[in-house]
Amino acid sequence: MxxxxxxxxxxxxxxxxxxxxxxxxxxxxxxxMFTPGDSHxxxxxxxxxxxxxxxxxxxxxxYGDPSPLELYITDNDSSGFSNHFLLYANTAAQPGFGRIxxxxxxxxxxxxxxxxxxxxxxxxxxxGREHMVNVNRxxxxxxxxxxxxxxxDDRPQSVLLEVTLWRD
Amino acid sequence: xxLIISVSIFLLAIIVNQSMLVGQTTSESVLDFPKAEIQDIRxxxxxxxxxxxxPDPIQADIETLTLYRKSALVDISNTSERLTIHYNNGVTYYxxxxxx
Numbered sequence: 001m002x003x004x005x006x007x008x009x010x011x012x013x014x015x016x017x018x019x020x021x022x023x024x025x026x027x028x029x030x031x032x033m034f035t036p037g038d039s040h041x042x043x044x045x046x047x048x049x050x051x052x053x054x055x056x057x058x059x060x061x062x063y064g065d066p067s068p069l070e071l072y073i074t075d076n077d078s079s080g081f082s083n084h085f086l087l088y089a090n091t092a093a094q095p096g097f098g099r100i101x102x103x104x105x106x107x108x109x110x111x112x113x114x115x116x117x118x119x120x121x122x123x124x125x126x127x128g129r130e131h132m133v134n135v136n137r138x139x140x141x142x143x144x145x146x147x148x149x150x151x152x153d154d155r156p157q158s159v160l161l162e163v164t165l166w167r168d
Numbered sequence: 169x170x171l172i173i174s175v176s177i178f179l180l181a182i183i184v185n186q187s188m189l190v191g192q193t194t195s196e197s198v199l200d201f202p203k204a205e206i207q208d209i210r211x212x213x214x215x216x217x218x219x220x221x222x223p224d225p226i227q228a229d230i231e232t233l234t235l236y237r238k239s240a241l242v243d244i245s246n247t248s249e250r251l252t253i254h255y256n257n258g259v260t261y262y263x264x265x266x267x268x
Contacts (some may be wrong), residue, residue, distance in 0.1 A: 019173050026180045030187070040195055051204040058211075107237055109229045114236045135204070136237070138212040138230060142219055156221040158212055158229040160237055 043133055049100075050135035050165045053088040058137055069139055073106060073159065076146050078120035086122060089165075100167055101130075107160040108152035117148050119161065130166035137161050200259050205238065209253060210264070213244060217251070 057069040066074070072081040081104070089100040103121040107114055126132075142156045152159065209230065216226045227244045234242045240257035248268075255262040 015170075019170075019177070023173065023177060023180070026177065026184065030180070030184060040199055044199065047204075055207075055211075107233055109232045112232075114232060136208070138208050138233070140212055140215045140219065140226070142221070155225065156216075156219070158216065158226045158233070160233040162237065 043131075046100075046165055046167065047133045047135055049089060050102075050133065050163055051137075053085060054135060054137040054161070054163065056088065057084060058139060066142065067139075069137070069161070070141055073119070073139055073141055073161065074143055074145060076119075076148055081120045082122055085120075085163075100165060102163050102165050104161060104163040107162065108157065110153055115150070115152065117151060124168075126164075126166075130168070132164050132166035135163050135165060137163075202240070202255075202257055202260055205234075205240065205257075206255055206262055209234070209242060209244075209255060213251065213253060217246075 054069065058067045060067045068084060069081070071077070072084070085102060086100070089102070101122045101124040103124075103126060104119045105116050106119045107116045109115075137160075138158050139161050140156075140158050144152055144154050144157065147154065212230060216223060223246050227246065230244065231242045234240050238257070240255060242256075243252075243254040245252050251266040251268060253262070253264045253266075
């Protein structure tokens with residue numbers, strides 16, 4: 001005698017299996033949750049690194065001295081800044097891979113206008129496809145002896161150094 | 169039995185949804201908070217004060233550049249016994265009075 005008992009048991013078994021697998025998946029996936037915010041952690045790390053590097057470069061070696069960053073801007077020493085910045089930023093010893101690249105601009109106030117000039121870069125061409133972050137530091141410059149023309153006024157002032165950072 | 173399992177799966181799904189939302193808002197508020205900006209402005213104010221130069225043009229520098237490049241309002245006022253720093257970027261409002 002053939003009836004549908006076997007078919008019903010099979011359907012019940014499959015349904016129970018699907019339910020168990022779904023539950024197990026939900027339980028396991030809650031422990032390794034990738035929230036939308038997690039994708040920004042890498043940005044935050046790079047931003048923090050850039051801010052820390054600029055802050056330590058803007059710290060005078062002795063009390064009352066100008067900071068190294070102030071001296072680089074005063075003398076318009078872009079290669080000195082580039083070497084110093086890359087030395088501090090690339091602490092992991094992995095030559096050629098995952099290195100940090102940057103491009104920087106100085107903004108200054110001249111009367112009511114804001115002017116800018118290109119300060120320093122790591123020698124890499126920006127393609128616009130990099131995932132970059134922007135950090136900045138206000139630098140107090142006491143003697144602007146060698147400003148690039150048409151540059152800022154020759155007076156004690158505060159300029160804004162903006163650095164765009166990216167990793168390849 | 170099936171009903172209990174369905175309800176529990178439904179509850180688990182709600183919890184998963186909530187955790188997505190919590191992660192989003194928490195990381196947004198962390199990202200939005202201009203920690204480095206405020207530290208930078210404070211540091212700069214102390215720097216030019218210790219350099220003993222005329223503070224007015226330097227305060228104008230900081231205020232103009234921050235408004236122009238960072239879209240934030242800064243107002244620094246400087247008297248002989250106190251120093252106040254206002255910072256407002258539309259999301260975060262920061263106000264500090266430093267007694268000297």
